[in-house]
Amino acid sequence: xTRAPLLSAQGLVVRYGAIEAxxxxxxxIHEGEIVTFLGANGAGKSSTLNALVSxxxxxxxxxxxxxEDITDVAPERLAPMGLTLAPEGRxxxxxxxxEENLRMGAYGVRSAEKREAAWDMVHDLFxxxxxxxxQFAGTLSGGQQQMLAIGRALMCGPRLLLLDEPSLGLAxxxxxxxxxxxxxLRERDVTLGIVEQNVAMAxxxxxxxxxxxxxxxxxxGTAAELRQTDRLQAAYLGGS
Amino acid sequence: MDLFxxxxxxxxxxxxxxxxLALGLAVVFSIMGLINFAHGELMTxxxxxxxxxxxxxxxxxxxxxxxxxxxxxAAVAMERIAFRPVRGGSGAxxxxxxxxxxxxxxxxxxxxxxxxxxxxxxxPLLSESLRIGNVIIGVNKIAAIVAxxxxxxxxxxxxxxxxxxxxxxxAAEDFAIARLMGIRANTVIAGAFAISGLLAGVAAVLWVSxxxxxxxxxxxxxxxxxxxxxxxxxxxxxxxxxxxxxxLGFIEVYLAAFLPQELQEFRDPIGLGIVVLIxxxxxxxxxxxxxxxxVKV
Amino acid sequence: MKKLILTSAIVAAFAAPxxxxxxxxxxxxxxxxxxxxADAPTMQGMKLAVDEINExxxxxxxxxxxxxxxxxxSDPAQTSIAAQELVxxxxxxxxxxxxxxxSLAAIGVVxxxxxxxxxxxxxxxxLPEIGGDYMFSNFPGDNVQxxxxxxxxxxxxxxxxxxxxxxxxxxxxxxxxxxxxxxKLGGEMLGESTNTIGQQDFSAIATTIAAQDxxxxxxxxxxxxxxxxxLLRALRAAGVTSxxxxxxxxxxxxxxxxxxxxEGVVFTTAGFATEGSALESFxxxxxxxxxxxxxxxxxxxxxxLIKVIEAAVIAADGSTDPKAIQQAMAxxxxxxxATGLITYKGTNGMPIRxxxxxxxxxxxRELVGQPTPDADLIPAPRMQ
Numbered sequence: 001x002t003r004a005p006l007l008s009a010q011g012l013v014v015r016y017g018a019i020e021a022x023x024x025x026x027x028x029i030h031e032g033e034i035v036t037f038l039g040a041n042g043a044g045k046s047s048t049l050n051a052l053v054s055x056x057x058x059x060x061x062x063x064x065x066x067x068e069d070i071t072d073v074a075p076e077r078l079a080p081m082g083l084t085l086a087p088e089g090r091x092x093x094x095x096x097x098x099e100e101n102l103r104m105g106a107y108g109v110r111s112a113e114k115r116e117a118a119w120d121m122v123h124d125l126f127x128x129x130x131x132x133x134x135q136f137a138g139t140l141s142g143g144q145q146q147m148l149a150i151g152r153a154l155m156c157g158p159r160l161l162l163l164d165e166p167s168l169g170l171a172x173x174x175x176x177x178x179x180x181x182x183x184x185l186r187e188r189d190v191t192l193g194i195v196e197q198n199v200a201m202a203x204x205x206x207x208x209x210x211x212x213x214x215x216x217x218x219x220x221g222t223a224a225e226l227r228q229t230d231r232l233q234a235a236y237l238g239g240s
Numbered sequence: 241m242d243l244f245x246x247x248x249x250x251x252x253x254x255x256x257x258x259x260x261l262a263l264g265l266a267v268v269f270s271i272m273g274l275i276n277f278a279h280g281e282l283m284t285x286x287x288x289x290x291x292x293x294x295x296x297x298x299x300x301x302x303x304x305x306x307x308x309x310x311x312x313x314a315a316v317a318m319e320r321i322a323f324r325p326v327r328g329g330s331g332a333x334x335x336x337x338x339x340x341x342x343x344x345x346x347x348x349x350x351x352x353x354x355x356x357x358x359x360x361x362x363x364p365l366l367s368e369s370l371r372i373g374n375v376i377i378g379v380n381k382i383a384a385i386v387a388x389x390x391x392x393x394x395x396x397x398x399x400x401x402x403x404x405x406x407x408x409x410x411a412a413e414d415f416a417i418a419r420l421m422g423i424r425a426n427t428v429i430a431g432a433f434a435i436s437g438l439l440a441g442v443a444a445v446l447w448v449s450x451x452x453x454x455x456x457x458x459x460x461x462x463x464x465x466x467x468x469x470x471x472x473x474x475x476x477x478x479x480x481x482x483x484x485x486x487x488l489g490f491i492e493v494y495l496a497a498f499l500p501q502e503l504q505e506f507r508d509p510i511g512l513g514i515v516v517l518i519x520x521x522x523x524x525x526x527x528x529x530x531x532x533x534x535v536k537v
Numbered sequence: 538m539k540k541l542i543l544t545s546a547i548v549a550a551f552a553a554p555x556x557x558x559x560x561x562x563x564x565x566x567x568x569x570x571x572x573x574x575a576d577a578p579t580m581q582g583m584k585l586a587v588d589e590i591n592e593x594x595x596x597x598x599x600x601x602x603x604x605x606x607x608x609x610x611s612d613p614a615q616t617s618i619a620a621q622e623l624v625x626x627x628x629x630x631x632x633x634x635x636x637x638x639x640s641l642a643a644i645g646v647v648x649x650x651x652x653x654x655x656x657x658x659x660x661x662x663x664l665p666e667i668g669g670d671y672m673f674s675n676f677p678g679d680n681v682q683x684x685x686x687x688x689x690x691x692x693x694x695x696x697x698x699x700x701x702x703x704x705x706x707x708x709x710x711x712x713x714x715x716x717x718x719x720x721k722l723g724g725e726m727l728g729e730s731t732n733t734i735g736q737q738d739f740s741a742i743a744t745t746i747a748a749q750d751x752x753x754x755x756x757x758x759x760x761x762x763x764x765x766x767x768l769l770r771a772l773r774a775a776g777v778t779s780x781x782x783x784x785x786x787x788x789x790x791x792x793x794x795x796x797x798x799x800e801g802v803v804f805t806t807a808g809f810a811t812e813g814s815a816l817e818s819f820x821x822x823x824x825x826x827x828x829x830x831x832x833x834x835x836x837x838x839x840x841x842l843i844k845v846i847e848a849a850v851i852a853a854d855g856s857t858d859p860k861a862i863q864q865a866m867a868x869x870x871x872x873x874x875a876t877g878l879i880t881y882k883g884t885n886g887m888p889i890r891x892x893x894x895x896x897x898x899x900x901x902r903e904l905v906g907q908p909t910p911d912a913d914l915i916p917a918p919r920m921q
Contacts, residue, residue: 055416079422091417093410103403104410108422156422243748246775250740347569355573356832357762359794367770367798376747378774381740450737452766452798453791457571461735496730496741504731505704 004067006031006160006191007052007083011061014047014215021047023215024061029160034182034192036202036223038232039212045195046088048212049162052193053078053085066159080108082159088168088195090149094138098129101137101148105155114157122151125184143174150181154190161185162193167201179205203227242374247497253381255489256388257446259482261466262473263395264439266481269470270412270529271432272327274334278318278341279466280459282437284349286311286444287360287454294361308441315437316430327429342459349456357455366449384446391442392482395435399478404431412476472515474525483526491515560596560850560857562587562843563605563623564632565643566657570611571735574762574789575635575835579657580606582819582839582875583632585826590843596850600857602843609634613642624650629857630846635835637661637707644668653863655845658807658838660785661707662918665886671863673886675842676785679707679759680918682805683714684910685892686757686782689803691722695754695780699727699746701768702758705734711759711784717916719757727753732764739768743775753779761786766795773798788833793900802897807834808876809893809904819875834876841874845881845888848872887918 005028014022022044029035037045050056052063054075063071065083078084093101102122106115123130126147132140137148146166153161166182167175175198182205185192196202203209203223211219211232219229226232261279268276286307293303322341326333369378399405404427411418411428419425447462448454465488473484491514495507503510518526564583566576587602595601605628607619616634620643623631631647633640635658647654648671655673656664662678690698698719700712716726727749730742746756756779760768765787772781783792783804792799810816816837823831831837845866850857852865867886872879877891894905 053420055420074425075416075419076422076424079420085420087417087420091414093413093417095413096406096410100406100410104407104418104421104423107403107407152421243744246744246748247741250738250744254738254740350569350573355569355577357574357789357791359791361794362796364797367773367796369774369776371776376776378740378771380770380774447737450767450770451763452770452795453763455574455763456569458763461737492738493741497745501729507731508733 003030005029005064007063007065007193009048009052009061009063012048012051012058012063013060014044014051014056015059016056020059021215022051025210025212025215025217027210027217027220029191029193031159031191032189033208034186034194034206036194036196036206036209037212038196038199038202038209038226039218041197043212044215045212046164047215049085049164049193049195052162053083055085055087076108079156079158080110082157083162084153084156084158084160085162085164086146086149086153086166088164090142090145092137092140092145092148092152094136096137097134098137098140098148099133101152102129102133102155105152107156109156115155118155118157121188122154125154125181126151142170143177146170146174146178147181150178154185158190160191160193162195164195165197166194167196167198175201199232243497245375246377247493249375249377249381249385250497251490251493252486253384253388253489254493255486256384257443257485258465258469258489259485260388260391260439260443260446261462262469262481262485263391263478264436264443265463265466265470266473266476266478267408267432267439268436270476270478271408271415272323272334272429273331274323274338275331275467275470275475276318276323276436277335277338277463277467278322278345278459279436279440280461280463281342281345281349282311282315282318282440282459283444283447283462284345284454284456284459285314286441287448287458288349288353288358290445290448291358291360291454300361300363304445307445308438311441311444312434312437315433315440319430319433323433324426324429327425342463346456346459353456355456357453359453360448362449362452380446380449383449387442387446391439395439395478398435404428408432408435468512468515472518472525474528476529477525477527480525480527480529487518487526488515558595558599559601559603560630560846561603561605561626561628562630562632562846563607563620563626563628565607565609565616565619565623565634566632567611567616567634567636567639568606568608572611572634572636572639575658575786575833578831578833578835579635579839579842581827582823582831582836582841583843585819585823585836586840586843586847588826589822590847596847597855600850600855602847609639611636611639613639616640617642617646619643620646620654624652628652629859629862630655632657632842633659635659637664640664640672641667644672647671650859651863652859653849653866655842657842658785658835659708660711662887663707663920665884666918667920668886670867670886673845673866673881674888675838675845676888677805677807677890677892678887678915678918679711679784680714680916681910682784682892683711684718684915685894685908686784686803686805687715687718687722687724688908688910688914689894689906690755690757690780690782691719691724693780695724697725697727697751697753698755698757699749699753699779700729700757701732701739701742701760702729703732703734703760703764708786709734709759709761712757713919714916715757715782718914721914732760732768734760734764736764737767739764739771740775742768743771743777746772746779747775747777752777755780755782757782759784759786762789762791766791769795769802770798785834788835788895790832793897793902795897796900799897799900803905804895805892806895807838807890807893809895809902809907811904815873815875815877837875841872841876841879844874845869845872845879 008028469484473480703709849866
């Protein structure tokens with residue numbers, strides 16, 4: 001018998017009014033894995049991540065995290081449980097300094113020890129953030145903001161970190177840096193769920209992946225398998 | 241020149257009171273998008289507390305903190321009872337709710353206390369004045385300015401140093417993401433209401449110590465001024481609210497002081513005309529909120 | 538259902554013969570809102586008078602008075618609606634709010650229905666002038682009050698004055714009458730300031746007045762709560778030491794609880810309870826009914842209002858017909874009210890009543906005088 005997954009979703013449905021963005025999908029993420037969600041724009045990937053962290057309500061289905069049902073748990077309770085998201089578009093608090101952003105990331109962490117450990121890790125990973133700690137986050141470059149968004153998410157010492165489009169809108173060399181960073185996170189045993197449009201990069205760092213189209217999962221497999229399947233192409237070309 | 245200095249002190253005192261009022265509206269608006277028109281009724285509650293304390297013979301130095309506390313408790317209760325159920329509703333829903341809360345409270349004051357104005361006992365010191373050189377400054381003006389400065393310093397410290405304060409700023413920018421960090425919505429919103437109650441309470445003490453009476457509809461004028469000041473400064477921006485409050489105070493006092501007598505009749509239209517003119521050039525207010533200008537993803 | 542119809546039929550059958558024995562007075566007054574300061578205590582006085590009259594068997598011993606009350610919330614539109622409802626209910630007399638603006642809003646309704654209307658305490662002399670034959674006032678006119686206070690000021694030796702007025706209502710323009718009389722007497726106006734009702738902050742005006750060298754002997758205003766206490770406190774805090782003269786609008790508890798700031802303020806109002814006066818016995822009766830002494834003169838004026846209606850009904854030979862009451866009321870002379878004698882004969886509906894000058898002393902009231910001004914000193918009513 002295999003170990004229970006860290007996170008699993010069954011029959012997950014997300015609706016925005018009459019529009020069904022996610023149409024009943026099942027997936028799981030195991031401890032220590034990097035799992036990527038691939039697919040064209042509007043395939044339902046971001047909606048899936050947002051539903052996991054309750055930013056949008058799950059209309060149907062169930063999400064288990066560490067064995068607990070978190071389907072309807074308020075977002076503020078997830079960070080202390082070890083689940084967080086670095087959102088699409090980074091959404092750093094522009095009017096707060098870098099340091100304040102990071103402090104907010106650790107808002108729900110009670111133990112000072114844990115906070116310091118997280119702080120050290122973020123400091124190690126992103127020396128630039130330490131350098132700019134008194135600067136307003138809104139004045140950082142796009143790449144630095146992405147680092148801050150990831151750093152902020154890491155501050156709660158997550159067991160599972162979800163990254164939504166970490167490379168979106170960044171210059172190619174910065175994209176490389178971000179993926180180098182993801183590789184580093186893997187070395188530190190952070191479990192990751194990544195939504196990414198840059199398929200090549202994503203499959204390079206991921207262990208497994210799900211391909212989504214029209215709100216459904218149309219293919220799944222290891223990164224190596226997915227690199228070869230033509231269903232991936234089909235999904236991006238709009239068919240399903 | 242002395243006259244100008246004195247009128248400037250008047251403007252600072254009035255502007256400071258408006259700033260506190262506008263800040264009270266802005267703190268709540270920045271976090272939950274609600275313009276709380278029942279803010280004025282928080283002041284009325286403070287006013288009645290002062291009145292009852294006066295009747296009971298409570299010394300003014302004790303009744304002032306009690307009055308401020310009453311506004312804070314009322315603000316938090318207001319959020320819990322009236323605004324939490326409509327949280328996440330549209331702006332219009334929340335606005336109408338706040339009107340309803342204001343009206344219900346007014347009717348309660350009318351029926352449970354009195355429809356008529358009630359006298360509030362004030363220490364004689366508040367109507368005395370100091371002479372500094374050729375300039376005469378009322379003690380109440382100095383009290384208003386000192387109270388404003390203290391409140392602004394306190395608020396600045398709280399918002400920039402305290403964890404809850406920083407969380408409120410974060411929530412004001414992006415509530416959803418703030419919640420993702422583990423910042424509890426209830427805590428932040430209750431905190432915002434408590435602060436708006438604090439500001440309303442302090443403003444109420446200043447307001448009531450000018451008029452020496454309290455009546456059920458007392459809150460209307462100040463909340464209207466606060467609303468104008470908040471729009472002028474940039475709705476949802478705390479710095480804007482302060483700037484707008486002071487600017488409105490300066491406009492009103494300087495017009496009343498220096499407009500020729502034959503134009504005094506048109507003072508209010510001229511004052512509001514200036515406000516409109518400023519808004520024509522800066523439609524989002526003097527110091528617009530960073531958040532409202534941009535589109536949220 | 539059948540029972541109900543039967544019951545109402547019986548009631549109607551019995552009601553018909555006694556209908557002439559009841560006078561229904563409709564009140565469309567401001568029991569809440571900004572005018573409640575005047576209309577709420579007026580209503581207490583009215584009820585006291587109604588109870589007294591009914592306990593004695595009614596007007597002339599036979600006609601019971603019934604009040605049909607509507608609260609207009611100090612709103613002109615609501616006043617007009619309430620007046621219409623009262624007309625539809627068939628009342629004989631309508632009582633309107635204590636300010637000319639909401640009262641004016643109901644004029645169309647009362648004059649077309651030809652029902653006499655009396656404002657509780659509106660003091661603008663223009664109200665009955667515009668209102669026509671069916672509109673009566675119940676208070677010393679603004680022009681009369683201003684004539685009394687200006688004459689007093691001049692006789693006290695004050696020669697320079699400053700007025701603070703507001704164009705927002707007729708009432709708050711009373712200082713313009715004061716200016717006319719004071720100048721006619723030979724006094725000099727040093728300046729004037731305008732405010733808006735509810736403006737709260739008077740610091741700019743106060744500083745301007747304080748900066749006059751020398752300061753005016755007198756500052757006169759007809760601002761009332763909450764503006765008057767604000768203005769007064771601002772004046773004193775700015776260092777203005779002038780004599781402050783107010784009007785009946787400040788005849789309220791707040792004025793007497795201002796402490797040192799309020800001391801020495803002089804104002805005109807509708808009455809003062811001297812020993813053995815009608816007002817003194819009214820105050821006693823009031824305290825017996827309500828448990829505390831009246832807070833303002835308005836209660837006594839409300840009592841007077843009912844006494845005026847009573848006198849009119851008696852003069853109309855016990856008729857409850859609105860037209861007959863209107864005719865009789867217009868010719869009333871020397872009706873004894875709680876505040877003194879009231880005469881409508883020869884006026885346009887603005888009664889001739891005594892004006893009392895009161896000084897605030899030790900947090901209480903002190904009678905300065907109850908003078909009757911020369912008729913030629915009283916300025917003609919003016920429209921603002």
